[in-house]
Amino acid sequence: MDERRALAWALRAMVALAALVGLTFGWRYASGPAEPDGPPSVRVLKLLPGTFMWADAPADARYLPAGLAAADAERLKLLLLRGEDGVLRAFYLPRSGGQVGLPGGASPASPGLPCRDVAPDFGRADIACRQAAPGFEFALRHRWALDGSSLTPGTPALAAVHGREVDGDWVFEPAVPGR
Numbered sequence: 069m070d071e072r073r074a075l076a077w078a079l080r081a082m083v084a085l086a087a088l089v090g091l092t093f094g095w096r097y098a099s100g101p102a103e104p105d106g107p108p109s110v111r112v113l114k115l116l117p118g119t120f121m122w123a124d125a126p127a128d129a130r131y132l133p134a135g136l137a138a139a140d141a142e143r144l145k146l147l148l149l150r151g152e153d154g155v156l157r158a159f160y161l162p163r164s165g166g167q168v169g170l171p172g173g174a175s176p177a178s179p180g181l182p183c184r185d186v187a188p189d190f191g192r193a194d195i196a197c198r199q200a201a202p203g204f205e206f207a208l209r210h211r212w213a214l215d216g217s218s219l220t221p222g223t224p225a226l227a228a229v230h231g232r233e234v235d236g237d238w239v240f241e242p243a244v245p246g247r
Contacts, residue, residue, distance in 0.1 A: 106239075107131065112148055112156060113236030118190045120149035122168065123238075125160065131240040133160060133176050133227055144176055146229055147195070148238055149188050151214050158229035158238055159195075159216050161186060170197055170210050174224040181210070194219060195226070 108126040115121055125144035129137050132144070145163040150156045162169045162180025169180030182201035188194070195212040211219040216226035230241040 107241065109234075109237040109239045110146070110148065111236065112150070112233065112238050115148065115150045115156065117150050117154050118152050120147060120188050122146065123148060126240055130242045131230070133243050135175065136177050140177065147186075147188070147226075149195075149214065152190060156233045156238065157215060158231060159226040160229055161226070167201075171224060171226065176227040181206075188214060190214070 108128060108131060110123045112121070123146040125132060125141040125146055127138050127141045129141075132138070132141060136144075143163055144160050145168045146158055147161055147168075148156065148158045160176040162171060162176065162178070164180060164182065167182065167184065168186045169183050170186060172178045172180050181197075182204045183197035183199070184201055185199040186195070186197055189196070189198075193214055195214065195216075197208050197210065200206075200208050209220060210223045212223070212226050213219055216228055218225050229238075230243050231238050232241065233239070
């Protein structure tokens with residue numbers, strides 16, 4: 069009988085240990101993914117010289133331009149471009165109805181001008197609306213240099229995204245220090 073009791077006790081101990089392990093992993097799974105440490109980032113490792121990509125704005129208001137709240141992040145899109153010189157730059161552009169537009173003012177918070185295709189042209193060394201939305205053909209006049217400075221009189225410079233490249237990631241920095 070003693071051997072039978074020892075086996076029953078060992079079986080109960082293994083079941084209790086399995087239940088404890090199951091509860092621990094179940095609790096971690098149910099709580100969702102861990103919060104990333106540090107500021108938000110965008111992976112740019114494969115962004116070669118003379119190419120660009122679009123990314124979503126960070127949902128944390130600390131990394132958005134002054135005057136914008138976290139809810140405003142969905143109204144912005146990031147243009148990340150690597151010039152022929154290898155320097156990575158990032159700019160905020162307005163987004164409306166899922167499409168990227170041209171800045172309508174000096175602040176990225178201002179509504180944008182509709183455009184069907186905003187893109188940099190590395191041969192012309194500019195950023196511009198390549199195909200205007202119907203009724204907004206004047207959007208084709210606005211042009212910026214690849215560094216974000218205006219090439220068109222009366223057009224404000226593009227709003228730069230505060231950040232830097234670190235180990236293949238564009239790492240955001242707070243737009244307003246101490247915010």
